[in-house]
Amino acid sequence: MPEMPQMKKIPIEELKPGMVFTRTVFGDNYEIIAEPNTPITSKDIENLKKKGVKFVETTGELKGVVKIQEEVPLVDRVESSARELMTFYKSLVDSVESVYTNYKVNKEILPEKVVNIVEKVIDKISEVGDKNVFLNLINIVDKTKYLPTHVLNATILGLLLGKEINYPESKLKLLGTGILLMDIGMVFIPMSILERETKLTDEEYNKIKTHTVLGYKAVVQENNMSPEVGRVCLEHHERWDGTGYPRNLQKQQISEYARVAAIVDTYEAMTRKRVYRDRMMSFEAMRAILTEGSTKFDPDILKVFLRMMSVYPVGSYVMLNTRAIAKVISSDPISPFRPVVKVVYDEFGTKIDDGETIKLSEETKIFIVRPVKEEELK
Numbered sequence: 001m002p003e004m005p006q007m008k009k010i011p012i013e014e015l016k017p018g019m020v021f022t023r024t025v026f027g028d029n030y031e032i033i034a035e036p037n038t039p040i041t042s043k044d045i046e047n048l049k050k051k052g053v054k055f056v057e058t059t060g061e062l063k064g065v066v067k068i069q070e071e072v073p074l075v076d077r078v079e080s081s082a083r084e085l086m087t088f089y090k091s092l093v094d095s096v097e098s099v100y101t102n103y104k105v106n107k108e109i110l111p112e113k114v115v116n117i118v119e120k121v122i123d124k125i126s127e128v129g130d131k132n133v134f135l136n137l138i139n140i141v142d143k144t145k146y147l148p149t150h151v152l153n154a155t156i157l158g159l160l161l162g163k164e165i166n167y168p169e170s171k172l173k174l175l176g177t178g179i180l181l182m183d184i185g186m187v188f189i190p191m192s193i194l195e196r197e198t199k200l201t202d203e204e205y206n207k208i209k210t211h212t213v214l215g216y217k218a219v220v221q222e223n224n225m226s227p228e229v230g231r232v233c234l235e236h237h238e239r240w241d242g243t244g245y246p247r248n249l250q251k252q253q254i255s256e257y258a259r260v261a262a263i264v265d266t267y268e269a270m271t272r273k274r275v276y277r278d279r280m281m282s283f284e285a286m287r288a289i290l291t292e293g294s295t296k297f298d299p300d301i302l303k304v305f306l307r308m309m310s311v312y313p314v315g316s317y318v319m320l321n322t323r324a325i326a327k328v329i330s331s332d333p334i335s336p337f338r339p340v341v342k343v344v345y346d347e348f349g350t351k352i353d354d355g356e357t358i359k360l361s362e363e364t365k366i367f368i369v370r371p372v373k374e375e376e377l378k
């Protein structure tokens with residue numbers, strides 16, 4: 001009678017990536033870790049360790065150790081971190097949407113939820129450490145859910161700007177909360193007006209203007225939140241030269257947070273498709289803010305904003321939607337998202353010496369997915 005093959009226990013510490021056994025390798029619940037003649041990967045070992053498994057079993061023999069290519073290609077690494085950020089962003093859009101809907105239905109703002117969203121953005125900005133990643137993110141995201149994406153993008157921009165102004169965490173929180181809630185009064189404006197494709201009547205426009213006062217009441221009177229937050233709702237449409245609404249305030253009469261909000265609100269609104277105009281490209285938005293807008297915003301804050309928006313410095317690297325990685329060879333603060341780039345790695349992550357030069361301002365189908373840090377190229 002043939003002898004039953006003996007199960008051998010192999011401690012996890014002895015497992016090495018690339019080990020190949022002659023028979024199947026099992027985990028502690030007899031799940032298959034590796035088929036016969038198939039190398040064990042470092043990912044398998046990592047997973048086993050994570051689950052606290054102490055050993056694996058097999059009736060086979062160690063056949064040898066093969067060298068396996070486990071390095072994740074550069075383009076995949078860059079792409080997966082971009083995807084992760086996109087998932088983070090989408091979950092925030094959902095949270096913001098539920099804050100606005102909840103207020104519409106229950107008249108309740110849930111301040112903890114709002115502050116929590118703001119804190120998440122602040123933490124993510126510190127974690128990623130590169131403002132350009134976010135400037136790029138809000139430039140490429142789907143903006144169909146109008147209100148939630150508008151206020152979220154404005155909040156991200158406002159927090160980046162607040163950091164550039166060197167606000168401490170406490171000020172950042174107030175600023176972010178204010179911007180996130182600035183359009184809460186809009187929930188009372190009929191969708192028929194908000195989504196109107198044709199020009200609004202004076203009466204309809206006046207109705208839209210009430211969102212500022214309604215927002216202040218919602219925040220301060222109905223929900224006992226800080227008046228500093230309420231003033232962002234009330235004053236984000238006031239303008240430095242006194243031409244805004246609802247009270248024609250000017251200069252320092254407008255709260256500082258509302259002056260920051262005015263810039264990021266205007267910029268964000270200009271870079272999306274809106275009633276009676278096509279989506280303005282970001283560089284056109286920037287040009288508009290620079291020219292006709294120069295008297296409308298706090299000049300000191302505007303200066304910081306414009307400096308912040310020079311997104312892709314010459315010499316930095318970016319990933320394109322073609323999966324190629326390119327180097328920025330010239331950039332223009334007026335068209336911050338569409339510099340001239342030269343491809344240095346192709347879509348498979350292979351280094352190319354004489355890559356194509358692309359003028360992104362002239363290529364409508366190619367855009368930057370995210371900046372790439374130099375360390376990532378190694």
Ligand SMILES: [Fe+2]
Nearest residue numbers: 182183211236
């Ligand atoms: Fe507004």
